[in-house]
Amino acid sequence: MIDYLLSFLILAGALFTFIGSFGLWRLQDFYSRLHAPTKATTLGVGSLLLASALFFSTRGEGLSLHEVLVTLFLFITAPVSAHLLSKAALHLRLRSLAELPEDTAGGEADSKTDQP
Amino acid sequence: MMRPGWLPHPLLTPVLAVVWLLLVNSLAPGQIVLGMLLGWLIPLFTLRFWPETARIDKPLALLRFIGVVLYDIVIANLVVARLIMGNPSRLQPVFVRVPLALKSDLAISLLANTLCLTPGTVSSQLTPQRTHLLVHALDTADPAALIATIKRRYEAPLREIFEGC
Amino acid sequence: MLSVVIDLAFSLVGAAFALSFWRLLVGPSLPDRILALDTLYVDAVALLVLLGIHRSSTLYFEAALLIALMGFVSTIALCKYLLRGDIIE
CATH class of the missing domain: 3.30.70 (Alpha-Beta Plaits)
Incomplete structure (x- = not known):
């Protein structure tokens, strides 16, 4: 029973990881490509880590939860990387399929407000 | 804003303790004490980076x-x-x-x-x-x-x- | 059954590696390359976790955690570089 669950989680995780990179390879402009790794890869690795936690917890050596830490870390950091990458792309005014909004070159002025 | 006390961030302390326990992957009493100690000391030493205290109403x-x-x-x-x-x-x-x-x-x-x-x-x-x-x-x-x-x-x-x- | 599934997962993640690497080499702009590098880091975490399950060893977690950490920091540093022209001021 636990084997089926594990197999499902591992396959789903690997599939989502693959789809993330596949989107990175396939989509046409940077802003669209950004979506693929941020979402798909994060969930893919998350479910792989869940499978790993389940695997080691059922091997009889007690609960194994430090995978949760990596998952948590990835879920917190992936959006931050995505946000900064898209901000950098807007700053450089990369070509986009969507209509670029005006006055986006102000990455500098925006970052200044980070400091009190 | 800066509220110097012995427990500047009441929310950060348990979070750090739990993260420590996850990191060492054990629930031994010694690790729990060490985790709480770290959770208490780290916010004290990094107080300058965290001038605001997070407040959760609900x-x-x-x-x-x-x-x-x-x-x-x-x-x-x-x-x-x-x-x-x-x-x-x-x-x-x-x-x-x-x-x-x-x-x-x-x-x-x-x-x-x-x-x-x-x-x-x-x-x-x-x-x-x-x-x-x-x-x-x-x-x-x-x-x-x-x-x-x-x-x-x-x-x-x-x-x-x-x-x- | 589990070993077959793990082999299949290895090949899927390997293919993901290849596709990201292609984007790293080709990627027309700098943010594209940074994004590809970030994806490679996350794929490396996935590969290490799979290796840990494959060998029934928990030794790989510290490595996975460190790679995730380094990936995040380097992505942030490179983005900062693109946004401001320098990293540490």
Whole structure:
């Protein structure tokens, strides 16, 4: 029973990881490509880590939860990387399929407000 | 603002202790004590980086929000996966400006992070006056509906949790 | 059954590596390359976790955690570089 669950989680995780990179390879402009790794890869690795936690917890050596830490870390950091990458792309005014909004070159002025 | 006391961040301390226990992957009494000690000392020594104390008005609403977001992450991933595997030339990517009703830093950054993880969007830029958040959506036919969804599903709970209204 | 599934997962993640690497080499702009590098880091975490399950060893977690950490920090540093022209001021 636990084997089926594990197999499902591992396959789903690997599939989502693959789809993330596949989107990175396939989509046409940077802003669209950004979506693929941020979402798909994060969930893919998350479910792989869940499978790993389940695997080691059922091997009889007690609960194994430090995978949760990596998952948590990835879920917190992936959006931050995505946000900064898209901000950098807007700053450089990369070509986009969507209509670029005006006055986006102000990455500098925006970052200044980070400091009190 | 700077409130020097022996426990400057009452929320950070248990979080750090739990992170320590996860890191060493054990529940031995010694590790629990060490974790609590670290959770107490680290906020004291890094007080300069954290001038503001996070305040959660409604913990139950926060739990419900986390549940909603986790569910949405799975749904959004399936949607994005389908879009990627489908025909990429039929996508309608669009930039949307979402007007913000949130005021506090923590709430705005949480909203931006949530938007990156969930409904097929990536938050791109915060305007300098913090009035609007620029969001890139992968495939949207109706930007107004997207804005309405974001405000109803994510911004309203965050306001309730962190700004108590 | 599990070993077959793990082999299959290895090949899927390997293919993901190849596609990201292609984007790293080709990627027309700098943010594209940074994004590809970030994806490679996350794929490396996935590969290490799979290796840990394959060998029934928990030794790989520290490595996975460190790679995730380094990936995040380097992505942030490179983005900062693009946004401002320098990293540490």
